[in-house]
Amino acid sequence: MDAKVNYLLRQGDNALILSQRLSELCGKGPALEEDMALTNVALDLLGQTRMWYTYAGELEGQGRDEDRIAYHRDAHDFKNCLLVEQNNGNYADTMVRQFFFDTWHYFLIGALTKCSDQRIAEIAEKSLKEVTYHLRRSGDLVVRMGDGTEISHAKTQAAVNELWPYTGEFFNYDDVDRAMVDAGIAPAADELRAQWLAHVSDILAEATLTMPSPDAWMQKGGKQGRHTEHLGYLLAEMQFLQRAYPGAQW
């Protein structure tokens, strides 16, 4: 597969899988305001997914549209990072996952607005303000929960520790990522990682939480299609209709 198509699918897959995870909380959020926020963030990510998939399908030139890419692939074809497919858990798990993702997304999308591919730069420009709003919200909530009660602090710290090994994958570049760096599209891994660590460390400090070691052992494999067991269950629900009634439209 062409490196750029692969890279575009990774962007779309990250946005779609996290969007689907957040959508699971529709009608089940811990408070009405949180419920609305989670589903609105999910909606933004879904819109971004459509732009990435549409461009990937056009470049690939095999007639796959956004729906075909979303609904007619199995788990090993998905290239999202392992972090976004992790279960929602308790609300600290949900928001720490969101905060780690949003921070990476914010710096990545910001860099992509200046990249050499005009269409990617336009999609990034369109997404940046949404992503910024997401990060402002998730960072704020991590501070509130970390610097909250004894129980909320403990749960948030546990979520940070549990999800930390899934954050290394963002910066663990493979041949596809490196080809995109060479093409003037993706930002360099060490630059992105330094920005991510600086912001995460600021927020965790304000939240009175302890940041695990940046050099800790990290999970990997999602970008290459090797996923945790959680992704299969997520896809089973998301793709049910197209699997039961292939090609159904309404």
Added chain:
Amino acid sequence: MDTQLSAAQVWTWLNDVPDPEIPVISVVDLGIVRGVQVTGDSACTVTITPTYSGCPAMQVIADAVTSALKERGVQQVELLTQLSPAWTTDWMSESGKAKLKGYGIAPPAQQVIDISALRAGGLAAGVKRHAIAAPKVACPHCGSGHTELTSQFGSTPCKALYKCLDCREPFDYFKCH
């Protein structure tokens, strides 16, 4: 059609196409229509831009624009979607903002979203994050500036929820974007 189609005429017609979520303002007031080009005797191209990338109203807006022009006799309507420059609430017309306020929705309070406080190290010493997160918004009912953010998201992606601490009314705020 009796007379030659002009871009100005198309703009006037589009001025009457309401936003499906907030019908008091038009798609032109909102800044969604970015360009009109007359391409023939009875043919034109309309360029629109999405507000939020996942806004479910975009398809409805595209259909409404096409049918409004067809109803007025334009035979061929081509719609182009343009992502860049990205839509901003700065493009909302002054009359659009006034209509929003009259409808009970507080219009965007500042120009574009302020992200300075987000950047690593961008927070001044002793300043708490939540203290700077919410812009000051005037109540569209009584005009008081004594209001409070209830929720960062409202009924649509473009709105947040506020309440007035003076007249006690809750209201929607059209977020800066």
